[in-house]
Amino acid sequence: MLRFIYTDSFPADNELGDSTADMLQHLLAAADRFALDRLKLICSLKLIENISVDSVDSILVCAETYDCPELKIKFLDFFAVEKNVKEAVFTDGFAILVQKFPSLAAELRRRVVNL
Numbered sequence: 001m002l003r004f005i006y007t008d009s010f011p012a013d014n015e016l017g018d019s020t021a022d023m024l025q026h027l028l029a030a031a032d033r034f035a036l037d038r039l040k041l042i043c044s045l046k047l048i049e050n051i052s053v054d055s056v057d058s059i060l061v062c063a064e065t066y067d068c069p070e071l072k073i074k075f076l077d078f079f080a081v082e083k084n085v086k087e088a089v090f091t092d093g094f095a096i097l098v099q100k101f102p103s104l105a106a107e108l109r110r111r112v113v114n115l
Helices: 002-007 020-033 039-047 057-067 069-079 084-090 091-102 100-114
Strands: none
Touching: 020 039, 020 057, 020 091, 039 069, 057 069, 057 084, 057 091, 057 100, 069 084, 069 100, 091 100
């Protein structure tokens, strides 16, 4: 985050470590806390590029927590695809998502019913 503040440059993917999605979520949280809207947008776009069944639940929580509507919509759309929902509901993170964010669970349920 400090590099972005001082140089206005975003680190390359290989500089984010082994878990790119986790690091992007942490950066997004920091960007939200310090009102770095451009960094927040870049993190959102990078998370959309790295979408996967394993990360959809944690990123949905992140999008909801840090008010990223575009990120939320993209991940809800990804989740609503029949093959993705069948895989994602069996992840540990999905159970946490349902318990801690019932509004997100209800929205997911509405989208899945329309399949």
